[in-house]
Amino acid sequence: MNEWLDDDIKPGNNLSKETIDGDIATLNLGPTHPATHGIFQNILKVDGERILSSEQTVGYIHRAFEKIAEHRPYNQITPLTDRLNYCSSPINNMGWHMTVEKLIQAEIPKKVDYMRVIIMELARIADHLICNSVIGVDTGALTGFTYVFQQREKIYELFEEVCGARLTTNVGRIGGFERDFSPTFHKKLKDFLKEFPKVFNEFDNLLSRNRIFMDRTINAGPISAERALEYSFSGPNLRAAGVDYDVRVMNPYSSYQDFDFIVPVGTQGDTYDRFQVRQEEIRQSLSIIKQALDAMPEGKYFADVPEFYLPPKEDVYNKMEALIYHFKIVMGETPVPVGEVYHSVEGGNGEVGFYLISDGGRAPFRLQFRRPCFIYYQAYPEMITGQSISDAVLTLSSMNVIAGELDA
Amino acid sequence: MSNSTITNEFALARLSAKFGDKIISSETPFDLLTIEVPSADAHEIIQWLKEDEVLKVSYLTNLGGVHYPTDKDREFAVVYHIHSLVNNFRIRVKAFIPLGNPAIATITDIFVGANWMERETFDFYGIIFTGHPNLKRILNEEDMDYHPMRKEYQLEDDTRQDKDNRFFGR
Numbered sequence: 001m002n003e004w005l006d007d008d009i010k011p012g013n014n015l016s017k018e019t020i021d022g023d024i025a026t027l028n029l030g031p032t033h034p035a036t037h038g039i040f041q042n043i044l045k046v047d048g049e050r051i052l053s054s055e056q057t058v059g060y061i062h063r064a065f066e067k068i069a070e071h072r073p074y075n076q077i078t079p080l081t082d083r084l085n086y087c088s089s090p091i092n093n094m095g096w097h098m099t100v101e102k103l104i105q106a107e108i109p110k111k112v113d114y115m116r117v118i119i120m121e122l123a124r125i126a127d128h129l130i131c132n133s134v135i136g137v138d139t140g141a142l143t144g145f146t147y148v149f150q151q152r153e154k155i156y157e158l159f160e161e162v163c164g165a166r167l168t169t170n171v172g173r174i175g176g177f178e179r180d181f182s183p184t185f186h187k188k189l190k191d192f193l194k195e196f197p198k199v200f201n202e203f204d205n206l207l208s209r210n211r212i213f214m215d216r217t218i219n220a221g222p223i224s225a226e227r228a229l230e231y232s233f234s235g236p237n238l239r240a241a242g243v244d245y246d247v248r249v250m251n252p253y254s255s256y257q258d259f260d261f262i263v264p265v266g267t268q269g270d271t272y273d274r275f276q277v278r279q280e281e282i283r284q285s286l287s288i289i290k291q292a293l294d295a296m297p298e299g300k301y302f303a304d305v306p307e308f309y310l311p312p313k314e315d316v317y318n319k320m321e322a323l324i325y326h327f328k329i330v331m332g333e334t335p336v337p338v339g340e341v342y343h344s345v346e347g348g349n350g351e352v353g354f355y356l357i358s359d360g361g362r363a364p365f366r367l368q369f370r371r372p373c374f375i376y377y378q379a380y381p382e383m384i385t386g387q388s389i390s391d392a393v394l395t396l397s398s399m400n401v402i403a404g405e406l407d408a
Numbered sequence: 409m410s411n412s413t414i415t416n417e418f419a420l421a422r423l424s425a426k427f428g429d430k431i432i433s434s435e436t437p438f439d440l441l442t443i444e445v446p447s448a449d450a451h452e453i454i455q456w457l458k459e460d461e462v463l464k465v466s467y468l469t470n471l472g473g474v475h476y477p478t479d480k481d482r483e484f485a486v487v488y489h490i491h492s493l494v495n496n497f498r499i500r501v502k503a504f505i506p507l508g509n510p511a512i513a514t515i516t517d518i519f520v521g522a523n524w525m526e527r528e529t530f531d532f533y534g535i536i537f538t539g540h541p542n543l544k545r546i547l548n549e550e551d552m553d554y555h556p557m558r559k560e561y562q563l564e565d566d567t568r569q570d571k572d573n574r575f576f577g578r
Contacts, residue, residue: 059547066532067556071563102438231491232468232521245467250496251411330438340437342489342500344469353470355489368472370489376526391513 019279022054028391031060035393037134038403040379054381058142062407069367072101073332075308077175077230077367084369085405088127089169090119090159090350095345098253099354100174103341104305111299112176113255114292118189119162119171120254120345121285121292125196126155127348128278128285130238135275136207138214138397144206151199155194161185175309176302193290194398199300200401204279204298221383222270231379234372235350237399240277241269247346254345258295259288271398309335314400332362349373349400373405414496416441417431419463427453442500445456450486450503451513457490457499458518465492465499468515471525477559483507484535490513505535514540532557 005306024045031041039060045052054099065080072080079093094116103110127150156166161184163171172178181189207213223233228241236247264280266273302309305324317321328334330344338360343351353370376399383399384392416436423443426429430453432444434441445453457465470489482504489497505512517520526537527546534555537543537568544550554561 005427063545064556067563132434226503227520228465230520257494327472340442342438342440342498351469353489355470355472355487357474366474368470368489370470374524375521391511 003252005171007156016336023047027284027388031057035138036396038401039187040396040401040403040405040406044389044392047119048390049390051384051387051389051392054384054392056377056380058377059405059407065370066366066407068226069364070362073329073334073362074300074364075310076291076332077364078173079170082170083404084371084408085127085348085352085373085402086167087130087400087402088123089167090123090171090348091127091345091368092352093169093171094254095343095347096354097172097174098345098361099250099341099343099356100308101305102343103358104174104308104309104337105337106175106303106305107281107339109178109301110255110297111301112303114296115181115385116172116179116254117256117292118181119159119257119287121288122155122158124285124348125282127400131348132207132275132278132282133203134397135271135394136213136219138394139213140158141207141213143296144203147206150239151192151196153195154188158192159184161188171370172311173302175305176300177325178302180301189289189293193286193293197286208276209280217272217275217394219268220391221398222268223379223383224269227267227379227382228376231376233350233376233379235347236281237269237274237376238263238350240273242267247351249343251344253343259291261288271394283350287326289329290296306391307345332364334362335358335383336362340404344370347372349402350376367408371405371408373401374408377401377406391403413416413495414492419499419510422463423453423457426456432520440500440501443502445500447486447503447512448487449494449569450501451515451518454488454490454501454515455518457501463492463497464494465497466488467491467493468496468519468521468525471515471529473529473535473557474534474558479504481506482506482512484533486529486535502563506564510534511536511538513538513545516540531555534558537572 016128024047027044028048029042029044030036031039042058043055055215069077078093078096081096082089084092092404127149131146136144159169160166163169223241225241226245228238229243242265244263244265249263261284264275264277309323310329311322318324336358338358340357342353342355351370351374355368356364357366359365384395420434427515430445434443450470457463459569469491472487474485474487475483478551486503488501489543503512514526526545527543528536530543531545531548532555
């Protein structure tokens with residue numbers, strides 16, 4: 001690619017009008033353009049259809065979560081994490097819970113781990129489904145989107161069954177879950193596991209080996225493995241470039257070491273590879289969910305951390321200790337150990353990290369979210385320079401940049 | 409974090425052999441090697457960590473600031489989390505800088521991806537990364553005249569009377 005570019009026109013350079021022949025137009029892609037699927041502004045310099053340079057503006061939905069987190073007790077921070085990558089909020093929720101559990105050194109029952117794995121993998125499927133079906137939409141293939149969105153709806157119904165919420169789930173608590181999976185959940189999950197592969201294969205047939213789709217996406221917005229690492233890419237975007245870094249395998253959390261799954265990698269790091277990596281990850285997630293269901297251990301669905309885990313309501317009304325703990329948790333009066341901890345999970349888009357400093361106060365002294373979108377979106381100008389405008393749109397959707405995570 | 413192929417002790421010994429007393433202190437909270445280095449040497453040490461043949465700590469996971477308002481001349485910390493994907497080994501590097509001169513060398517020449525992370529840290533804390541190619545605000549408005557993550561700025565307006573923060577866990 002980029003053969004048509006002169007030597008002095010390299011990706012990432014801002015070109016003046018004098019540098020090349022012909023008219024250069026300035027085009028505002030965004031902030032509110034339907035093709036950007038979120039609020040991102042890109043000021044493009046274009047020569048006809050070709051992009052010569054791009055300048056990004058981010059921060060349109062910055063909500064100062066890191067500042068707010070310094071003023072909230074630990075259990076009130078979970079709803080903030082919902083609103084980072086809102087396509088897979090359960091992963092963020094549980095990443096946060098596990099960070100606090102690491103700090104308080106709670107011992108988590110195996111059953112909680114397995115339940116979390118099921119919810120997190122469902123969230124990953126939902127996240128990847130949105131991303132991949134939207135890649136289809138941006139290439140002009142709307143049909144696949146409508147197929148899989150019904151299935152995404154089913155996943156949201158499953159979340160609803162577990163925690164009552166759908167998008168910003170706030171699922172689980174520090175220490176585990178508020179209740180065990182209900183029989184209805186098990187039935188719905190069984191139905192989903194039976195029905196989903198059929199629909200998913202149909203979706204896969206529509207796009208994966210579709211000549212038009214392949215021509216459209218191969219070589220659109222590529223990045224090499226070296227550059228991706230330099231830019232601290234993670235998740236499917238890094239794997240599409242050919243680096244097999246997956247937090248679930250490198251630093252297993254929540255008993256991921258118990259499950260057998262493969263980490264798909266691409267070679268070119270282009271839109272097609274990103275699409276294929278996500279497709280394969282959906283299949284692997286399904287397999288992980290089945291393994292977790294089959295091997296679901298007996299035991300309690302919460303850890304023995306009464307200072308953080310809200311007691312059942314009937315105990316609050318009838319037992320003194322439960323009432324005290326309830327009061328302390330709700331009022332944010334729980335003593336928290338002093339410490340400094342970094343914990344990361346494999347989110348829908350990559351390594352979602354939580355860097356937490358506790359000074360023993362009711363709220364974190366400092367909480368920083370490692371947001372994969374924020375980190376890899378800075379490579380976008382480099383990836384689209386020399387590409388056409390329609391490829392830039394495809395690149396954006398295939399990178400799965402989520403505004404909430406980008407701007408925190 | 410236990411499946412790393414090199415141990416914290418080995419990495420620390422290797423660092424100490426190379427940099428001696430430039431490693432001001434070290435600890436391993438939750439099994440993550442944390443070293444404190446002088447702000448003037450942070451760049452050199454991070455570059456060495458990346459280029460070292462054995463450690464190969466070449467993936468910048470995270471970069472951020474912390475404000476400790478009560479620590480005289482150590483008000484700001486810049487914290488780097490760096491990861492060796494080859495050895496699956498993580499290290500946290502901290503450099504403290506004073507409020508009077510909150511400046512530290514940029515590492516964008518070592519990791520391209522540090523660009524926005526440093527801009528964000530500048531935006532939040534006002535830490536100047538000298539040599540940064542484009543050090544301006546990223547998430548907040550450009551004409552904002554303060555750095556909001558500093559501890560002196562309250563989350564809500566101090567003058568607010570209708571709500572007693574003690575009762576809201578704040």
